[in-house]
Amino acid sequence: MDKKIIGIDLGGTTVKFAILTAQGDVQQKWSIPTNILDDGTHIVPDIIASINHHMELYGLTKDDFLGIGMGTPGSVDRHLGTVIGAYNLNWKTTQAIKEAIESKTGIPFAIDNDANVAALGEQWKGAGENNPDVVFVTLGTGVGGGVIMNGQLLHGVAGAAGEIGHITVDPDGFECTCGKRGCLETVSSATGVVRVARHLSEEFAGDSELKKQLDNGESITSKDVFVAAEAGDLFANMVVDKVCYYLGLAIGNIGNTLNPSSIVLGGGVSAAGEFLRSRVEKNFLQFVFPQVGESTKIKLAELGNDAGVIGAASLAMKIEK
Amino acid sequence: MDKKIIGIDLGGTTVKFAILTAQGDVQQKWSIPTNILDDGTHIVPDIIASINHHMELYGLTKDDFLGIGMGTPGSVDRHLGTVIGAYNLNWKTTQAIKEAIESKTGIPFAIDNDANVAALGEQWKGAGENNPDVVFVTLGTGVGGGVIMNGQLLHGVAGAAGEIGHITVDPDGFECTCGKRGCLETVSSATGVVRVARHLSEEFAGDSELKKQLDNGESITSKDVFVAAEAGDLFANMVVDKVCYYLGLAIGNIGNTLNPSSIVLGGGVSAAGEFLRSRVEKNFLQFVFPQVGESTKIKLAELGNDAGVIGAASLAMKIEK
Numbered sequence: 001m002d003k004k005i006i007g008i009d010l011g012g013t014t015v016k017f018a019i020l021t022a023q024g025d026v027q028q029k030w031s032i033p034t035n036i037l038d039d040g041t042h043i044v045p046d047i048i049a050s051i052n053h054h055m056e057l058y059g060l061t062k063d064d065f066l067g068i069g070m071g072t073p074g075s076v077d078r079h080l081g082t083v084i085g086a087y088n089l090n091w092k093t094t095q096a097i098k099e100a101i102e103s104k105t106g107i108p109f110a111i112d113n114d115a116n117v118a119a120l121g122e123q124w125k126g127a128g129e130n131n132p133d134v135v136f137v138t139l140g141t142g143v144g145g146g147v148i149m150n151g152q153l154l155h156g157v158a159g160a161a162g163e164i165g166h167i168t169v170d171p172d173g174f175e176c177t178c179g180k181r182g183c184l185e186t187v188s189s190a191t192g193v194v195r196v197a198r199h200l201s202e203e204f205a206g207d208s209e210l211k212k213q214l215d216n217g218e219s220i221t222s223k224d225v226f227v228a229a230e231a232g233d234l235f236a237n238m239v240v241d242k243v244c245y246y247l248g249l250a251i252g253n254i255g256n257t258l259n260p261s262s263i264v265l266g267g268g269v270s271a272a273g274e275f276l277r278s279r280v281e282k283n284f285l286q287f288v289f290p291q292v293g294e295s296t297k298i299k300l301a302e303l304g305n306d307a308g309v310i311g312a313a314s315l316a317m318k319i320e321k
Numbered sequence: 322m323d324k325k326i327i328g329i330d331l332g333g334t335t336v337k338f339a340i341l342t343a344q345g346d347v348q349q350k351w352s353i354p355t356n357i358l359d360d361g362t363h364i365v366p367d368i369i370a371s372i373n374h375h376m377e378l379y380g381l382t383k384d385d386f387l388g389i390g391m392g393t394p395g396s397v398d399r400h401l402g403t404v405i406g407a408y409n410l411n412w413k414t415t416q417a418i419k420e421a422i423e424s425k426t427g428i429p430f431a432i433d434n435d436a437n438v439a440a441l442g443e444q445w446k447g448a449g450e451n452n453p454d455v456v457f458v459t460l461g462t463g464v465g466g467g468v469i470m471n472g473q474l475l476h477g478v479a480g481a482a483g484e485i486g487h488i489t490v491d492p493d494g495f496e497c498t499c500g501k502r503g504c505l506e507t508v509s510s511a512t513g514v515v516r517v518a519r520h521l522s523e524e525f526a527g528d529s530e531l532k533k534q535l536d537n538g539e540s541i542t543s544k545d546v547f548v549a550a551e552a553g554d555l556f557a558n559m560v561v562d563k564v565c566y567y568l569g570l571a572i573g574n575i576g577n578t579l580n581p582s583s584i585v586l587g588g589g590v591s592a593a594g595e596f597l598r599s600r601v602e603k604n605f606l607q608f609v610f611p612q613v614g615e616s617t618k619i620k621l622a623e624l625g626n627d628a629g630v631i632g633a634a635s636l637a638m639k640i641e642k
């Protein structure tokens with residue numbers, strides 16, 4: 001029998017698990033709540049107990065597995081298998097995760113950060129169609145991403161490769177939490193879309209339900225903007241056009257630098273689907289070298305929440321023995 | 322004795338050759354004129370004759386070599402070892418270079434385009450200090466580049482990775498030969514620097530020798546601009562500031578995407594040296610995520626004309642047997 005792999009997607013509220021074949025087909029999925037009490041000291045023991053419990057449940061032993069891969073928030077040392085500074089897990093000090101999991105399961109372990117792992121998932125089994133050159137952009141509360149070229153995740157010299165949310169799209173733009181101005185994240189994250197709406201509402205004089213809501217002091221979401229735009233609200237369309245212009249500029253320049261086979265849009269904002277994708281693509285084509293426009297495709301993510309466990313599991317395929 | 326490698330840098334006027342150790346130390350260098358007559362049909366036979374002649378001269382046989390690598394203009398098929406559309410060589414039809422060179426020298430052969438090969442040279446033996454993640458930007462007649470990550474040259478899905486000259490730095494900027502607007506090349510190539518000078522001269526009212534030259538209809542060069550700026554000409558400094566702003570923006574966003582250990586500036590415009598580098602770096606730091614600013618260095622190319630032969634030779638190290 002072919003050996004299996006385990007993927008773990010560690011988040012601030014739940015830990016998701018999956019057992020996959022080496023071909024990336026999910027055979028079992030489950031999840032447990034993340035217990036962040038006591039400085040997050042329960043998290044790793046809970047993960048180990050859950051893995052061992054499920055192995056027993058399915059009649060599997062360590063010899064049935066090639067490895068375990070995990071995606072995590074915080075700053076990861078891939079070689080040591082440690083994490084530090086994952087504040088939504090209350091991990092303020094260095095956590096020796098690889099050592100704990102390998103010693104208690106007997107299975108080889110690999111770890112990377114959550115954005116990178118989701119990128120690997122989409123590249124392998126999602127919109128990336130297992131092509132070797134794929135860039136993934138998550139449009140969520142923030143904007144993050146992962147870059148896979150020649151079939152390898154790129155980390156850069158200090159692990160900051162893929163900081164796509166901090167590409168400067170407007171040097172005179174909004175201040176960003178990172179300390180600089182005009183980052184893609186300030187205008188295309190879920191909060192960024194609302195920020196653009198508030199900003200543009202000052203100069204929009206026509207009739208718009210969305211603008212009325214803003215003027216009345218109601219709180220709106222990124223989803224409200226896209227729903228209104230699809231329903232024909234002129235102001236909402238102005239906001240979406242601006243957001244897609246900045247996204248097209250940023251990923252256009254990624255295209256000019258890397259010419260991946262696809263740039264995949266994921267995260268909450270990408271729930272706007274083809275309405276978003278087609279508008280981003282239109283702008284992207286304005287900003288790319290012709291050969292890049294012909295060969296690099298703009299796609300929507302396909303795996304949703306499963307990208308994390310699938311991509312994490314793929315790490316297990318590359319553990320050096 | 323350790324086996325050697327041969328590097329060939331094919332250009333429109335000369336073909337440069339070098340014999341190197343596998344450690345990248347140049348042992349012999351020579352060059353021949355490029356004979357582009359008769360649709361460039363003499364070029365490959367001339368290269369073969371020159372290699373065989375020099376092998377004889379130094380008492381070497383095919384068994385003394387790991388391989389031959391070559392950088393060329395035009396559109397390269399690395400797998401087939403062919404080139405098409407190198408107009409400065411009069412190569413309009415497909416040239417089966419690998420086949421010809423391997424059959425007539427008995428030495429394994431690899432080929433890539435000239436910008437990529439120069440990038441490999443700087444990464445291996447130049448400013449890149451053999452770090453695995455290095456981006457090279459050539460500021461010459463045009464602006465090109467090469468991206469090396471995880472120790473591998475990136476080509477992208479259609480070979481258009483590294484089109485750094487076509488990163489959009491000003492969506493409302495000058496028209497580019499590629500058909501779009503505001504490409505880095507339009508403002509930071511040798512002709513781009515002069516274009517920026519002409520454009521800004523309309524709005525500069527102060528005293529400047531450089532502006533007088535422009536107003537008198539004299540032709541100026543990129544070098545003239547940098548020389549005047551270093552000598553304190555206010556207008557020339559305005560031009561240099563603008564050029565370095567755009568360069569800082571473009572390579573800042575490369576930094577945010579890839580976090581290489583260094584971004585190396587080469588080509589004719591980079592002859593302005595530290596005067597250029599320090600100004601580009603200042604702007605770069607404005608546009609990067611803090612962690613990238615701390616870890617990605619801006620450097621000047623170190624190998625000059627030798628980058629091509631050295632990088633080309635490095636291709637020979639990676640030929641699969």
